[in-house]
Amino acid sequence: MPAAVPTDEIYERYLAKAIAEINDLGDELRRAGDELRVPVVGSGHPLGDIFLLKFSPQPAEIQEGVAFFGRTGQAILKSLQRLRVDPLAVYGTNCLKFGTEDPADASAWLTRELHIVQPKLVVVMGEQVAAFVNDLHFPLAEQLPVESTGTIQRFTPTIEALVTTAVDESLDGQAEKTQFWNAFKALGPWWAEQPPY
Numbered sequence: 001m002p003a004a005v006p007t008d009e010i011y012e013r014y015l016a017k018a019i020a021e022i023n024d025l026g027d028e029l030r031r032a033g034d035e036l037r038v039p040v041v042g043s044g045h046p047l048g049d050i051f052l053l054k055f056s057p058q059p060a061e062i063q064e065g066v067a068f069f070g071r072t073g074q075a076i077l078k079s080l081q082r083l084r085v086d087p088l089a090v091y092g093t094n095c096l097k098f099g100t101e102d103p104a105d106a107s108a109w110l111t112r113e114l115h116i117v118q119p120k121l122v123v124v125m126g127e128q129v130a131a132f133v134n135d136l137h138f139p140l141a142e143q144l145p146v147e148s149t150g151t152i153q154r155f156t157p158t159i160e161a162l163v164t165t166a167v168d169e170s171l172d173g174q175a176e177k178t179q180f181w182n183a184f185k186a187l188g189p190w191w192a193e194q195p196p197y
Contacts, residue, residue, distance in 0.1 A: 018046035021116045025109065029097050037100065042093030042113060043067050049194065050085070050187070051119035052076065052092035053110075055128045056099045058168055068092040072168055079181070083188035091117050095132045107136055114138065114159075121190060122155055126166030133161075150183035152190050162186055 022042065029039035040057035043066045052068065060070025068076060073092075080087050093113055096106045110132075114122070124130050130146045133155075140156045144163055155161035163183065170180035 015047055018116050018118075022046045022113075025112055025116070029109065032101075032105075033098065037098050038062060038065050039097045040065055040067050040094055040099075041097070042091055043069070043073075044091035045088055046091065046117060048089055048091030048117055049120045050090045050191075051114065051117055051122045052090060052125065053122055053129055053133070054092075054094050054125045054167055055132065056096040057094050061094070062099065067094050071171055075171060076167065079184055080187075083185060083191065085187055085191045089191075091119065095129055103132070103135075107132070111136055111138060119159060120194070121152070121160045121162060121187075123184070123187065124161055124163045126164070126169070128166065130163055150186050152186055160190075162190070 026039075026041045029041060033039045040061045044052075054067075054072070057067065058070060058072060061067055061072075064070075076092070077087060080090065093110070095110055096103075097109055122133070124133055124144060127146045130144045133141075134143050138156065142154055142156070144153065144155065144161050146163060149163045149165060152160050152162055165176065165180045165183060167180055167184075170176040
């Protein structure tokens with residue numbers, strides 16, 4: 001009878017597979033672009049427990065080619081620290097990778113990303129993102145009601161969802177910041193209940 005494979009080794013194999021698949025997706029996105037259309041790829045841990053999702057890349061993200069780069073990323077990082085959520089357990093991306101592509105192409109890329117990362121929680125940032133996710137027809141997914149911001153809810157049998165307001169639109173107004181924070185802060189208690197690795 002063969003010896004059991006240690007849990008750490010199994011995780012390392014899954015991680016290597018996820019890194020390779022994320023890199024393949026990034027390569028495919030770069031081939032779909034050109035000098036004027038540079039893709040914005042996801043950033044963070046390729047097996048992150050938390051999958052942050054906004055609708056489209058902002059100018060700083062487009063310039064760097066990385067999701068959650070710039071003001072939005074800094075605001076999210078501060079919020080994660082305030083909630084005592086490990087930023088190394090987070091992966092962030094946009095529904096649209098170029099900001100201008102056909103939503104059908106973007107849906108296929110996002111579905112692949114979700115399958116690769118296999119998060120425990122998807123943070124759906126805004127009504128437009130919730131509508132986009134609901135149109136994915138992700139296997140065994142339930143429709144996300146937009147009006148339930150700030151509530152952890154079932155998305156699939158293995159993934160929960162937290163709907164917030166759109167983070168990019170919340171950066172300049174105090175009322176918008178408060179509205180985003182009031183929904184996003186549900187992440188803290190959820191994270192505290194997660195078993196340690």
